Amino acid sequence: MIQPPFTEEHEELRASVRGFLDRELAPHAQEWEADEWFPNEVFGKLAGQGLLGLKYPTELGGQGGDYLHEAVLIEELSRIGSGGTAAGIGAHNNIATPPIWKFGTDEQKQRYLAPAIRGEKIGALGITEPDAGSDVASLRTTATRVDGGFLVSGEKTYITNGVRADFIVTAVKTTLEGGHHGISFLIIDRGEGMSSSKLRKLGWNASDTATISFEEVFVGEDCLLGELNEGFKLIMANFQWERLAMALGATGAMALAYERTADYARERTAFGRPISKHQAIRHKLADLATQAYVGRCVTYDALRRFVAGEEPVKEVTMAKLYTQRTAYELMDACLQIHGGAGYMKEYWPERAARDARLGPIGGGSDEIMREILGRLLGL
Amino acid sequence: MAATADTVLKPDHQAKRKHFIFTDEHEQLRESIRNFVLKELTPHAEEWEETTFPNSVFARMGELGFLGLDKPEAYGGQGGDYYTSLVLAEEIVKANSGGLAMGVAVHTDMAMPPILAFGTEEQKQQWVVPAIKGEKILCIGITEPDAGSDVAGIKTRAVKDGDGYVINGSKTYITNGHRADVIVLVTKTDADAGYDGFTLFLVPMDAPGVIREKKLEKLGMHASDTALLAFQDVRVPESAVLGQVGKGFYHIMWELQGERLIGAAGCVAGAQRTFERTLEYANERKAFGRSIGHFQVIRHKFAEMATKIESARQMVYVTAWRFAGGEYPVREISMAKLHASRVAVEVADECIQIHGGAGYMKEYGVERAWRDARLNRIGAGTDEIMLDVIGRSYGL
Ligand SMILES: Cc1cc2nc3c(=O)[nH]c(=O)nc-3n(C[C@H](O)[C@H](O)[C@H](O)COP(=O)(O)OP(=O)(O)OC[C@H]3O[C@@H](n4cnc5c(N)ncnc54)[C@H](O)[C@@H]3O)c2cc1C
Ligand SMILES: Cc1cc2nc3c(=O)[nH]c(=O)nc-3n(C[C@H](O)[C@H](O)[C@H](O)COP(=O)(O)OP(=O)(O)OC[C@H]3O[C@@H](n4cnc5c(N)ncnc54)[C@H](O)[C@@H]3O)c2cc1C
Numbered sequence: 195m196i197q198p199p200f201t202e203e204h205e206e207l208r209a210s211v212r213g214f215l216d217r218e219l220a221p222h223a224q225e226w227e228a229d230e231w232f233p234n235e236v237f238g239k240l241a242g243q244g245l246l247g248l249k250y251p252t253e254l255g256g257q258g259g260d261y262l263h264e265a266v267l268i269e270e271l272s273r274i275g276s277g278g279t280a281a282g283i284g285a286h287n288n289i290a291t292p293p294i295w296k297f298g299t300d301e302q303k304q305r306y307l308a309p310a311i312r313g314e315k316i317g318a319l320g321i322t323e324p325d326a327g328s329d330v331a332s333l334r335t336t337a338t339r340v341d342g343g344f345l346v347s348g349e350k351t352y353i354t355n356g357v358r359a360d361f362i363v364t365a366v367k368t369t370l371e372g373g374h375h376g377i378s379f380l381i382i383d384r385g386e387g388m389s390s391s392k393l394r395k396l397g398w399n400a401s402d403t404a405t406i407s408f409e410e411v412f413v414g415e416d417c418l419l420g421e422l423n424e425g426f427k428l429i430m431a432n433f434q435w436e437r438l439a440m441a442l443g444a445t446g447a448m449a450l451a452y453e454r455t456a457d458y459a460r461e462r463t464a465f466g467r468p469i470s471k472h473q474a475i476r477h478k479l480a481d482l483a484t485q486a487y488v489g490r491c492v493t494y495d496a497l498r499r500f501v502a503g504e505e506p507v508k509e510v511t512m513a514k515l516y517t518q519r520t521a522y523e524l525m526d527a528c529l530q531i532h533g534g535a536g537y538m539k540e541y542w543p544e545r546a547a548r549d550a551r552l553g554p555i556g557g558g559s560d561e562i563m564r565e566i567l568g569r570l571l572g573l
Numbered sequence: 574m575a576a577t578a579d580t581v582l583k584p585d586h587q588a589k590r591k592h593f594i595f596t597d598e599h600e601q602l603r604e605s606i607r608n609f610v611l612k613e614l615t616p617h618a619e620e621w622e623e624t625t626f627p628n629s630v631f632a633r634m635g636e637l638g639f640l641g642l643d644k645p646e647a648y649g650g651q652g653g654d655y656y657t658s659l660v661l662a663e664e665i666v667k668a669n670s671g672g673l674a675m676g677v678a679v680h681t682d683m684a685m686p687p688i689l690a691f692g693t694e695e696q697k698q699q700w701v702v703p704a705i706k707g708e709k710i711l712c713i714g715i716t717e718p719d720a721g722s723d724v725a726g727i728k729t730r731a732v733k734d735g736d737g738y739v740i741n742g743s744k745t746y747i748t749n750g751h752r753a754d755v756i757v758l759v760t761k762t763d764a765d766a767g768y769d770g771f772t773l774f775l776v777p778m779d780a781p782g783v784i785r786e787k788k789l790e791k792l793g794m795h796a797s798d799t800a801l802l803a804f805q806d807v808r809v810p811e812s813a814v815l816g817q818v819g820k821g822f823y824h825i826m827w828e829l830q831g832e833r834l835i836g837a838a839g840c841v842a843g844a845q846r847t848f849e850r851t852l853e854y855a856n857e858r859k860a861f862g863r864s865i866g867h868f869q870v871i872r873h874k875f876a877e878m879a880t881k882i883e884s885a886r887q888m889v890y891v892t893a894w895r896f897a898g899g900e901y902p903v904r905e906i907s908m909a910k911l912h913a914s915r916v917a918v919e920v921a922d923e924c925i926q927i928h929g930g931a932g933y934m935k936e937y938g939v940e941r942a943w944r945d946a947r948l949n950r951i952g953a954g955t956d957e958i959m960l961d962v963i964g965r966s967y968g969l
Contacts, residue, residue, distance in 0.1 A: 322930065327930055351930070393934050393935075395940070396934075464722045464726065466723075472957075530955070530956065530957075533721050533955060534745070536951065537948055537951055538789055538790065539790035539791060547792075555930055555932065559929060561926075
């Protein structure tokens with residue numbers, strides 16, 4: 195049964211993507227997590243299959259598909275066994291390049307988006323700073339007007355692809371006046387005055403999350419993305435797809451985790467029977483299957499609305515909030531059902547739980563999702 | 574405000590009366606353990622996450638008398654009461670190294686008690702005396718690849734052979750398994766005798782046929798070493814039997830009670846420590862123009878955590894009081910173990926959340942608190958097993 199909004203066509207894409215990822219990425223997942231780095235060649239490989247441009251127009255080298263095709267890839271990437279690799283690819287596909295596509299000039303698209311689709315340039319999105327995360331409006335990285343462009347100084351942190359990225363779509367303050375106004379976006383090429391340092395994390399280990407500092411980095415006028423001082427709009431627009439993407443990732447990951455844990459529970463015996471035959475475990479698994487299904491339905495509903503051109507901020511926010519916390523709890527329950535094996539690196543659940551823990555923090559924390567919902571609900 | 578100050582009763586949040594189970598002596602002991610921990614262990618916590626903690630920790634703790642706090646003076650112990658080992662479990666948490674605390678607890682509160690309780694004088698002299706000095710290290714082997722929760726399902730066999738036994742089988746997830754000098758080994762001696770077919774042995778880890786297989790890599794507790802062990806035709810003399818032949822299952826069930834209570838005490842102390850660090854963070858970290866602790870939902874998270882920690886602490890203390898008083902309160906110990914480990918994990922998780930992105934970074938240490946705490950819902954009997962024990966205690 196194909197669940198809408200997906201159709202037969204998407205399921206064909208899914209089968210071929212899954213085959214490719216199973217062959218090319220999944221076998222290396224453990225190694226890349228242990229190395230705390232996945233190789234840059236991954237981008238080239240994905241580009242070879244058209245997977246860095248599913249939703250982008252053919253003129254730029256994309257596949258001319260839409261968000262549903264991208265959604266298929268996101269779900270499938272969540273199954274490879276490396277949250278960090280999926281995150282790095284996701285940051286490129288779903289948060290760094292979409293603003294260029296939506297707000298960029300033709301010239302910017304040729305310069306950044308086309309090579310990004312070919313896997314020749316890797317992108318990152320830089321919003322968060324050491325003293326500004328949830329409270330985006332308080333960011334302090336400044337871009338000062340100079341002849342022909344800007345001088346950028348400041349520091350970004352927790353930036354996915356922050357070490358490997360060739361360009362960083364960066365939020366900066368272009369005027370010191372008031373909060374939301376005065377934020378602009380610059381596409382900044384890695385170069386002089388910039389330095390990155392990798393951070394060590396609970397999960398997503400294969401991805402390079404980094405602090406990036408800018409010391410009087412010159413950025414040309416032609417790198418201004420969208421309108422001057424109107425960057426906040428861009429951030430808000432971008433968030434919807436990012437959050438939907440996170441919900442989709444959780445959906446794929448939960449389905450797989452449930453299946454694998456149910457299999458484990460059927461095989462592992464204690465007290466003379468498979469542990470799935472102990473009622474507490476059986477009921478736990480029934481709950482997990484339910485949670486995975488609810489998460490999928492909420493996410494697909496938001497996705498359908500998003501693709502139909504509604505602006506389903508409420509549904510996207512709910513999907514993000516529900517799936518991220520649920521995915522973590524589900525992974526934690528899978529770990530528990532595995533007993534001592536769940537605690538060992540040799541088995542997958544401990545990594546899955548660590549990776550899933552990012553969900554309620556990244557892309558806007560649970561508390562911020564509830565703040566947004568509170569406003570949308572008129573509270 | 575000032576007008577009413579003398580006439581109304583005001584809440585006293587600084588109330589610091591010690592719990593009734595502790596005396597001034599316990600507080601002095603607490604002080605000296607804490608000083609040692611903060612000076613000699615905590616500074617190495619990060620390094621030991623990579624390398625596991627060195628055996629010299631045992632030697633040093635032995636020298637200071639911390640490995641035998643509640644053990645008889647006749648064997649080099651301090652002869653203290655049960656609460657002294659609770660104090661150790663609480664204070665060692667300040668080393669910020671769950672793996673170290675576990676390695677030490679396996680030695681002092683899991684492997685040593687059955688030798689003292691069931692061992693011969695010769696066995697005590699051979700193993701307990703040097704173990705209290707920190708010169709020999711102990712481990713305990715119950716779990717096998719195919720039997721964890723179901724202890725009676727183990728397959729390691731000890732077969733009578735002449736004037737000794739020959740042991741074959743494997744054990745897994747054994748804490749201290751790589752560094753230990755001796756293992757308290759649970760075996761089956763009579764396959765047809767049901768619960769009466771188990772026997773404990775003290776097997777020197779250098780006996781021929783004992784194979785230390787790989788070091789297992791884990792979610793947390795990185796400072797401890799966890800081993801997969803194989804026993805291939807290991808020959809031991811009759812004198813290696815610990816306790817009564819055929820009574821091993823009951824011996825080990827008894828041992829697990831002390832282990833669970835000490836584990837629960839460590840959980841409460843760990844949760845308290847993570848809570849305090851996070852409170853500090855929430856006071857400093859600002860968003861939307863104020864300290865994040867001043868957002869109502871964050872304030873309530875702290876309130877929930879504090880309430881949970883306090884409930885777990887009281888449960889542990891009261892259960893310890895009963896245990897120390899000679900009762901054998903298996904139901905309450907199981908409740909305390911279940912509740913305290915859940916609280917520890919929930920608190921660590923909430924503290925990650927309150928830290929935001931920083932909570933996900935190794936640098937801040939809360940992610941490690943969660944990884945370490947998470948073991949407690951599995952080790953020494955899982956949540957589900959605790960629930961089963963509690964439920965059955967009502968005749969269900
Ligand atoms: C692995 C990882 C990858 C990331 N990748 C990127 C990236 O590629 N690009 C990027 O720009 N950023 C990235 N981030 C940053 C992420 O978006 C932020 O961490 C997140 O938005 C939270 O911000 P913060 O860490 O500053 O937490 P804070 O804002 O300091 O929040 C701390 C706590 O306070 C709570 N809180 C804040 N405000 C309120 C309120 N009004 N009411 C109640 N509670 C509140 C939060 O929910 C949280 O619990 C990444 C983070 C991680 C961990
Ligand atoms: C880091 C670490 C250190 C350890 N140290 C030691 C040590 O030093 N010595 C030692 O002997 N062991 C040690 N252990 C082993 C530990 O005690 C076992 O892992 C634990 O008892 C669970 O057993 P298991 O892993 O075989 O899980 P299983 O018994 O396979 O359990 C799998 C799942 O089934 C559930 N389950 C089992 N039976 C039932 C039932 N009847 N009803 C409902 N649910 C049930 C469990 O709760 C669990 O969720 C350690 C484990 C770890 C992870």
